[in-house]
Amino acid sequence: MQDFNIQDSIKGIWDKLGGWLDSLILNLPNFLLAVIVFILFVIIAKYVGRIFERITRSHIKQDSIRLMTVKVIKAIVILIGFFIALGLLNLDKVLTSVLAGAGVVGLAIGLALQGTLNNTFSGLILSFLPELQIGDWVETNGYAGTVTEINLRNIVIKQSDNNYVVIPNSKIVEEPFKNFSRTSRSRVFVNCGVGYESDLEMVRDLTLEVIKEKFPQRGNEEVEFLYSGFGDSSINFVVRFWIDATKNRDLLGGQHEAIIAIKKAYDAKGVNIPFPIRTLDFGKNNLTLNKAD
Structure with missing residues (x-):
């Protein structure tokens, strides 16, 4: 009885191996075709990555972002080839399981790395942002x-x-x-004030002349001079003009040069730039000082 069971087991094993061999022989053309297709897509991914890298070289200056983008594109092309190869092998169930597993794993990774992925996608956006x-x-x-x-x-x-x-x-x-x-020209604002005794029209004309000579304007640009209000010690104004500026230091430099030029011109013409003062009028307000006995 035991010998009979062993013989049946061995016969079953041989039958199973024979079935696998027959299946392998029957599916050998599809298997070879699937391997060829997968290798072909690997080669295609390589060339697609090179083409994309050349196209984006002038648009993406950041090497790390450009290389990462090329790797992602190559991985997508290879995955497409992998799924096509599984389809040629009639492994529909395996393909469905792979897709389902990839979805679950992708969801888990996405939840775990939500902040990191947010920064990554933001980095891709910034790499293509000309601003x-x-x-x-x-x-x-x-x-x-x-x-x-x-x-x-x-x-x-x-x-x-x-x-x-x-x-x-x-x-x-x-x-x-x-x-x-992003712009080669920027407008500079300089605030100042002159004494109440000043000839305001003369101050305006003098300031415009000094700034126009120091900072030549282009095209439709112009120097603007506007009085802005009555201050405690002065009549205040703002002068606006355009200069070459691509960083904050250029704006500070423009203000610096304008202040020096305005001060020299005002000194030459006797224009007063007052500083805050306080006047005590004892007579008008009937203020008296009590002397000690």
Whole structure:
């Protein structure tokens, strides 16, 4: 009885192996075709990555972002080839299981890395955003400086005090930022005041002459002079003019030069720039000082 069971088991094993062999022989053409298709897609992914890298080289200055994008595209092409190969092998159930498993794993990874993925996608957006490039001077999230690096997680800003600030990409995308380097010309504002005894029309003409000579305007640009109010010790005004500026230091330099030029011109013409003073009128207000007995 035991010998009979052993013989039946061996016969079953041989029958199973024979069935697998027959199935392998029958599916050998599909298997070879699937292997060829997969290898072909691997080669295609390689060339697609090279083409995309050449196309984006002039648009994406950040090497890390460009290389990561190329890797993602190559991975997508290879995955397409993998799924086509499974389809050629008639492994529909395996394909369905792989897709379902990929969905579950992708959901779990997405939930675990929600903040990181947010910064990564924000980094991809910034890499194609012409309003923000390496070397630009920007103000954002309470910081100002030159952009030295943009990667898939953050941007790095070098401030004027030579310190570096690392800001997550999502903060840049969600918050407004000011880029001084996107325009070659900027308007400078200089506030000042002159004494109440001054000839206001003469002050206006003198200031306009000095600024126009110091900072030549272009095209439709013009120097603007406007009195802004009566101050405690002076009649205040603002003068506005255009200069070449791609960073905050250029604006400060323009204000610096304008202040020096205005002060020299006012000194030459005897125009007073008053400082705050306090006058005590004892007679008008009947104020008296009591002497000690």
